[in-house]
Amino acid sequence: MNKNKTRYSLSNWELVSVNPNDKNWDWKDLFCFWGNNIQSLIAFSLIASLYLVYELNTFVVLFGTLLGSVFVYFFASLIGKPSQKYGLPFPVILRSSLGVTAAKYFALFRGLVGLFMFGIQTYFLSKLFSYLIRISIFSFDSTLLEQEFFLVFLLGLNAIDWVAFILTMVLQILLFSKSHKFNRTVIRFSAITVYLGMLLFFLIILLYDVKLVSIAFVDIFSLTNVYDKNNIAPLITVAGTIIAYFSVVIVNYGDFTRYVKNENELKKGNLSLILNLLIFSFFAVFIAIGADIFLNKNLENMERILTNPTDIIGKINNIQITVIVLFFTIIASASTNLIANYIPTQNSLLNFLPTKLNLKSTALVIAVLSFLIGIFWLPLLSQIGILAFVDTFASFFGPLFGIMVVDYYLIKKSDLKNKDIFLLDKNSLYYYSKGWHIKALYSLVLGFIFAASTIWNESLMIFKSYSWMIGAISSSLIYYLLANK
Numbered sequence: 001m002n003k004n005k006t007r008y009s010l011s012n013w014e015l016v017s018v019n020p021n022d023k024n025w026d027w028k029d030l031f032c033f034w035g036n037n038i039q040s041l042i043a044f045s046l047i048a049s050l051y052l053v054y055e056l057n058t059f060v061v062l063f064g065t066l067l068g069s070v071f072v073y074f075f076a077s078l079i080g081k082p083s084q085k086y087g088l089p090f091p092v093i094l095r096s097s098l099g100v101t102a103a104k105y106f107a108l109f110r111g112l113v114g115l116f117m118f119g120i121q122t123y124f125l126s127k128l129f130s131y132l133i134r135i136s137i138f139s140f141d142s143t144l145l146e147q148e149f150f151l152v153f154l155l156g157l158n159a160i161d162w163v164a165f166i167l168t169m170v171l172q173i174l175l176f177s178k179s180h181k182f183n184r185t186v187i188r189f190s191a192i193t194v195y196l197g198m199l200l201f202f203l204i205i206l207l208y209d210v211k212l213v214s215i216a217f218v219d220i221f222s223l224t225n226v227y228d229k230n231n232i233a234p235l236i237t238v239a240g241t242i243i244a245y246f247s248v249v250i251v252n253y254g255d256f257t258r259y260v261k262n263e264n265e266l267k268k269g270n271l272s273l274i275l276n277l278l279i280f281s282f283f284a285v286f287i288a289i290g291a292d293i294f295l296n297k298n299l300e301n302m303e304r305i306l307t308n309p310t311d312i313i314g315k316i317n318n319i320q321i322t323v324i325v326l327f328f329t330i331i332a333s334a335s336t337n338l339i340a341n342y343i344p345t346q347n348s349l350l351n352f353l354p355t356k357l358n359l360k361s362t363a364l365v366i367a368v369l370s371f372l373i374g375i376f377w378l379p380l381l382s383q384i385g386i387l388a389f390v391d392t393f394a395s396f397f398g399p400l401f402g403i404m405v406v407d408y409y410l411i412k413k414s415d416l417k418n419k420d421i422f423l424l425d426k427n428s429l430y431y432y433s434k435g436w437h438i439k440a441l442y443s444l445v446l447g448f449i450f451a452a453s454t455i456w457n458e459s460l461m462i463f464k465s466y467s468w469m470i471g472a473i474s475s476s477l478i479y480y481l482l483a484n485k
Helices: 002-007 027-038 041-052 058-086 090-098 102-140 159-176 180-208 210-219 229-250 263-296 309-315 319-352 359-375 386-394 397-411 438-456 458-483
Strands: none
Touching: 027 180, 027 263, 027 319, 041 058, 041 229, 041 263, 041 309, 041 319, 058 090, 058 229, 058 263, 058 397, 090 102, 090 319, 090 397, 090 438, 102 159, 102 319, 102 359, 102 386, 102 397, 102 438, 159 180, 159 319, 159 359, 180 210, 180 263, 180 319, 210 263, 229 319, 229 397, 229 458, 263 309, 309 319, 319 359, 386 438, 397 438, 397 458, 438 458
16 A cells, blocks of 8 residues: 555646646637736836837847747747646656656756745735835825834835735735636736736827827837848847746746647647737837826937836826826736746645645745745845846756757657656656656756856856757757667
């Protein structure tokens, strides 16, 4: 009995193949998934800056963005197909490549990065809630915020900040730990709501001065020097930036594609990434330009234009508009936290301790650890350069992707044995050397060294945006040469 229990100790209801009745995601759900990934403050600032601040031809930025999104589409299709076919999440698919034991530890790297970022993003998300609380108190009594009680700080947070942070953490954990069906609803609601919000502000800005705003928007699209050879390097840089932005979610994309109906829906859903980038880029650039005209009554110098939504709102002296923008920003930030950080962490932890953890207990672990990360972010973690270490962990993502893709398509010829992937048994196909696939691990370590060198080697830091691809290409080539013998 104990022996049988040990053999199946890698199984968990959240990790096994998805029930066919639950494989009901279609391309519209993946459209919302990619929409959530793009609808963030970072993406808004990044895209608006590429078009408006840096001295780049706007068509070069557009073509670079499209080129980057085509690569992301290709990568997402490769990594998403195995999970869609077998209904298994990223950590379980990883077992077939690295071995059933090794996958427990290396999938945890994705979980650790997600855990750190979940805590940090929760901290910044709580700042939005604290703004709403302050606005409410100020509207009730403008003198209350001057009371000594609100001037006492602990770990860089006052009473309002603590209430906002705890509220943000509790709300996220309660919502995200329900089920994958509820998470699907959150993803759908967020993507549609945020786009409706952007459409609303687009119309508000456009109607402020239709002629002036339209002319300013059209003027930034210049065909001058589009075919200049000097545009090649910027175009590649923009494409690399787009790939780097999505690199965090690519490796564990299978956590979501496992619920997709069929391969046709997966293909159409992945194509919606390109559509999302075009829609979001249009709104981001138009809103940034229009807001500048709205604030200054004329278009200011492009290099000084505001591209951060919080900076734009800070300049608009209107409480109603501020509250509405904060509402949409909170929804966008929370859903991004769910997709990019919470779900990857949840599945990695479930895979690490499959017999001891479930959705609720995993949520508790994430809540406690990310709470500590969040409260110590300002006074400690941000001061010691912790993000460099998080980036180092993330250097495993590209090599993991490369090995998984080569192993599935070229070595195993798109065929996995579902039963063996949950067996801790020497007769299992994925047991390898006591649960460790030495050839894959060797390739992974070498790919990691190549990728991490762009973070720690000063002379190679110019290639940091390409670290994911460097790791993926190097590990996949090495693994193919080793495993194909």
